[in-house]
Amino acid sequence: MTDLALIDELMTLVEPGKVLTDAASLDAYGKDWTKHFAPAPSAIVFPKSIEQVQAIVRWANQHKVALVPSGGRTGLSAAAVAANGEVVVAFDYMNQILDFNEFDRSVVCQPGVITQQLQDFAEAKGLYYPVDFASAGSSQIGGNIGTNAGGIKVIRYGMTRNWVAGLKVVTGKGDVLELNKDLIKNATGYDLRQLFIGAEGTLGFVVEATMRLDRAPNNLTAMVLGTPDFDSIMPVLHAFRARLDLTAFEFFSDKALAKIMGRGDVPAPFATDCPFYVLLEFEASNEEVANDALATFEHCVEQGWVLDGVMSQSEQQLQNLWKLREFISETISHWTPYKNDISVTVSKVPAFLKDIDAIVADNYPDFEVVWYGHIGDGNLHLNILKPQNLSKDEFFAKCATVNKWVFETVEKYNGSISAEHGVGMTKRDYLTYSRSPVEIEYMKAVKAAFDPNGIMNPGKIFAVE
Ligand code: 2HG
Ligand code: ZN
Numbered sequence: 001m002t003d004l005a006l007i008d009e010l011m012t013l014v015e016p017g018k019v020l021t022d023a024a025s026l027d028a029y030g031k032d033w034t035k036h037f038a039p040a041p042s043a044i045v046f047p048k049s050i051e052q053v054q055a056i057v058r059w060a061n062q063h064k065v066a067l068v069p070s071g072g073r074t075g076l077s078a079a080a081v082a083a084n085g086e087v088v089v090a091f092d093y094m095n096q097i098l099d100f101n102e103f104d105r106s107v108v109c110q111p112g113v114i115t116q117q118l119q120d121f122a123e124a125k126g127l128y129y130p131v132d133f134a135s136a137g138s139s140q141i142g143g144n145i146g147t148n149a150g151g152i153k154v155i156r157y158g159m160t161r162n163w164v165a166g167l168k169v170v171t172g173k174g175d176v177l178e179l180n181k182d183l184i185k186n187a188t189g190y191d192l193r194q195l196f197i198g199a200e201g202t203l204g205f206v207v208e209a210t211m212r213l214d215r216a217p218n219n220l221t222a223m224v225l226g227t228p229d230f231d232s233i234m235p236v237l238h239a240f241r242a243r244l245d246l247t248a249f250e251f252f253s254d255k256a257l258a259k260i261m262g263r264g265d266v267p268a269p270f271a272t273d274c275p276f277y278v279l280l281e282f283e284a285s286n287e288e289v290a291n292d293a294l295a296t297f298e299h300c301v302e303q304g305w306v307l308d309g310v311m312s313q314s315e316q317q318l319q320n321l322w323k324l325r326e327f328i329s330e331t332i333s334h335w336t337p338y339k340n341d342i343s344v345t346v347s348k349v350p351a352f353l354k355d356i357d358a359i360v361a362d363n364y365p366d367f368e369v370v371w372y373g374h375i376g377d378g379n380l381h382l383n384i385l386k387p388q389n390l391s392k393d394e395f396f397a398k399c400a401t402v403n404k405w406v407f408e409t410v411e412k413y414n415g416s417i418s419a420e421h422g423v424g425m426t427k428r429d430y431l432t433y434s435r436s437p438v439e440i441e442y443m444k445a446v447k448a449a450f451d452p453n454g455i456m457n458p459g460k461i462f463a464v465e
Contacts, residue, residue, distance in 0.1 A: 006063050007043050010087065013055040018046040018093070029090055030082040032075040033135075035336060035392070036426055041068065041082035048093045050168065050176060050207045056089060057205070058174040060455045068457050069201035071143025072114065074135035076339060077424030079147065079200040079460050086458075089205065091142050097121055098208070105213045106165050106182055111142025111206050118211060127213040130157035134326040142206045148198035150420030152326070155376040156247045157214070159420070161197045168208035169196050172451025182210045195446060200422055201457040203450040217247065221284040222321040223293065225300065225309040226274025230357060232305035234350050236278055237376055239300055243292045248281040249376025256328045256372045263331060266323045272308035279325045280376075281318075328372050335385035336392055337370070338399035342410050343379040343419035352413045356382065356406060363402040379419035382406070407433040423461045431462065 011019045020029075021043045030039025042065075047053045060067050066086040073080050082088050095112035105127060109118060115129075115136040122129040131144065133151030143149075145167070149160045157163075166182035179193035180186055196203055227233055237249050254275050260266050269277070284290045293311065300306040312318040344352045360369050364384055373381040386395040410417055411433045418427050418434075431440060444462065447454075458464045 003063075006065065009063075010043065010045055010056070010059060013059060014045055014047055014052050018048070020044045020046075029070055029073070029088045032073040032078060032080045033333070034076060034078045034081065034424075034426060036396070037078055037081050037083040039082060040085060041088045042085045044070070044088045044090055046090050046093045050170065053089070053170045053205055053207050054174055054176060056087075057170050057172065057455075060087065061172075061174060061453050064453060064455065066455050066458050067205075069142065069146065069205055071111065071140030071146070072135065072138040073143075074139045075143065075147060075424065076341070076421040077147075077418065077426045079422050079424030079457070080143065081425060083425075084459070091140060094207070095140075100125065104165070104182065106210050107213060108208060108210050109141045110208060111140060111145075113141045115139045115141065115144060122213045123216070125213070126216060128216045129163070129211065130214055131160050131163060134329055141209055141211065145197050145206050145209055146200050147420070147422040150374070150377075150379065152248050152250060152374065154374060154379070154420075155249050156245065161194065163212045164193060164197055164209060165212050166210040167193050167196055167206055169204045170207050171204035172447075172453070172456040176207070177204075195450075198422070200424060200460045202447055202461055204456060218283045218285040220247065220281055220318060221290065221293070222248075222279060222281045222312045222318050223297065223309055224269040224321050224324060225278045225280070225297065226270070226272055226307045227276045227278060227305060228307055229275060230353055231350065233276060233278060233375060234346075235303065235305050236300050237280075237346075239303075239305075240280055240282075240293070240296050243296050244282045244289065246280055246282050246376065248279065248374075250279040250325045250373070251375040252277050252279075252325055252328060252372035253370060255368060255370045256332070257324065259331050259370070260324055260327055263327070266327065267320055269310050269321065269324060270308045274307050276371075277324070278375075279321060325372065328370070329381075329383075332370055332383055332385060335368070336395070337383040337385050338396060338403075339421075340382040340403070340406060341379070341419050341421040342382065342406070342415055342417060343377070344410070344413045344415035346376070346378045348413050348415070349375060349378055349380075352409065352415065353380070355409045355412075356380075359402065359405045359409065363405070374419075378415075403430075410434070425460060428460065428462055 029044040030041040068082040068086045068088050070088045070090040091112035094110040096110050099108035119129045130153050144160045166180040169177050368385040370383040416434050417430050
C-alpha cells in the first residue's frame with residue numbers, strides 16, 4: 001500500500017477534495033466490469049488539468065508508485081482494475097468537449113468525455129461519431145482509446161483507431177507529447193499516436209483527443225433473419241455484402257435470444273424459432289436499396305440459408321431490433337459468464353467456427369453456452385454461463401482448462417485472443433497465442449522507452465517482471 005505521507009503529498013497536487021480514500025470509493029474505482037480480481041487501490045485521484053496529470057505522474061515516478069487509469073470502467077479485461085495498492089487516476093472531471101471544427105469535422109475531447117456525449121454532440125452538428133457499443137452511455141473516450149474499442153459498426157467504420165486525429169498524452173516519464181496534430185496527411189516518421197491507441201494506459205495517459213466525425217447516416221434500417229444453422233450465416237453475409245454497403249452484421253444464438261426474451265421488455269423479432277439469428281443494418285437511402293435488401297432476403301430463403309426475417313419500418317422498430325443484440329452482454333452478466341472475445345479474418349470464420357464449436361460441444365456438455373458477436377468482421381463472443389451449483393473459482397478453473405484449446409485454435413487460424421476488449425489482466429498470460437515472443441520483447445522495449453520506472457498500469461498486457 002502507498003504510504004499515508006505520500007497520499008498527503010498527492011493531495012497537494014490537485015484541488016481540495018480530489019483525492020479519495022474511503023472504502024466505497026476504493027471499491028468502486030478499483031474495478032471494471034470483470035469479476036476476476038478484488039479491487040484494492042490505495043487512493044483515487046481526480047485531476048482537472050493536463051498540468052495536474054503531469055504532476056501526478058512525476059510524483060509517481062519520484063516515489064515509484066503504480067498508477068492505474070480509470071475511465072467509465074466498463075472494460076471486460078481488467079485493464080482498469082487496481083488490485084495491488086495502486087493509485088487510480090480517474091478522469092471524471094476532465095470531461096469537457098473543448099472545440100469543434102466543421103471543416104475538419106473534428107472534436108477536441110478531454111479523456112473523460114462519455115462516448116454518448118460525443119455521439120450526441122456530433123448529431124447536434126448534423127454529423128456522426130460512428131464507434132458504438134452497448135456501454136456507450138458510460139464508457140469514456142480515454143478508455144475507448146486505451147482499448148482501441150470496436151463495437152457494432154466496425155464492419156463499416158473500423159475501430160476507435162480510425163477516428164483519432166490527434167492525441168495529447170502525458171508519458172510515463174511525465175512528458176507532454178502532442179501526437180499527429182490532427183493532420184490527415186503526415187509522413188514524418190513514426191506515428192506515436194498509434195502506439196497509445198490500444199496501449200491500455202501502459203505507456204502514459206491520454207489527456208486530450210481530437211476525434212473525427214463522419215456524415216450522418218441516411219435512414220438506417222435493420223433486418224433480423226433466422227438461420228437454420230451456423231453454416232448458413234456467412235453465405236448470408238456474402239449475399240448481402242455483394243449488393244449493399246452494410247453498417248453492421250451481427251449474430252446471436254437461440255440461447256442468447258431466450259435470455260433476452262426472459263427480460264420481458266423486448267419484443268420477439270418473429271414467431272419462428274431458429275438456432276441462430278443475424279442482425280444486419282444498412283442505409284436505406286432510397287427505395288432501390290430497400291428493394292435490393294428484400295430481393296437478397298428472398299434469395300437467402302430460396303437457398304435455405306434463412307428461415308424467417310423482419311425489416312424495421314421505423315426508428316422505434318430499428319431500436320427494438322438492436323435491443324435483441326445489444327442487451328445480451330448485460331442480461332447474461334447475471335450468470336457470471338466466462339468470456340471470450342476472439343477473432344479471425346472473415347474468410348476463415350466458417351472453418352474456425354466448426355473447430356471452436358466442436359471444442360465447446362465436447363468440453364462444456366453440461367454448461368450453457370451463449371454465442372453472439374460481430375461475425376461480419378470476424379469477431380465472436382463466446383460466453384459460458386456459470387451453473388448455480390459451482391463456485392466462481394471452480395467454474396473459472398474448469399473454463400480456463402478448456403480455454404487453452406480455444407486459444408490453440410485461435411493461434412492455428414492466425415487469429416486474435418482479444419478482438420476488442422483488450423488484454424488487461426485476464427488475457428495477459430495468453431498473449432503468446434497471438435503475439436510471438438520476439439514481438440513481445442519489442443513491445444516491452446517500447447514500454448521501457450515511455451515508462452522506464454514501470455509505473456503506468458503495471459501488470460496489464462504483460463506481467464510485471
Ligand atoms: C458486445 O459485443 C460486447 O456485446 C460485450 O463487446 C461482449 O459480453 C461480451 O462478451
Ligand atoms: Zn463486442
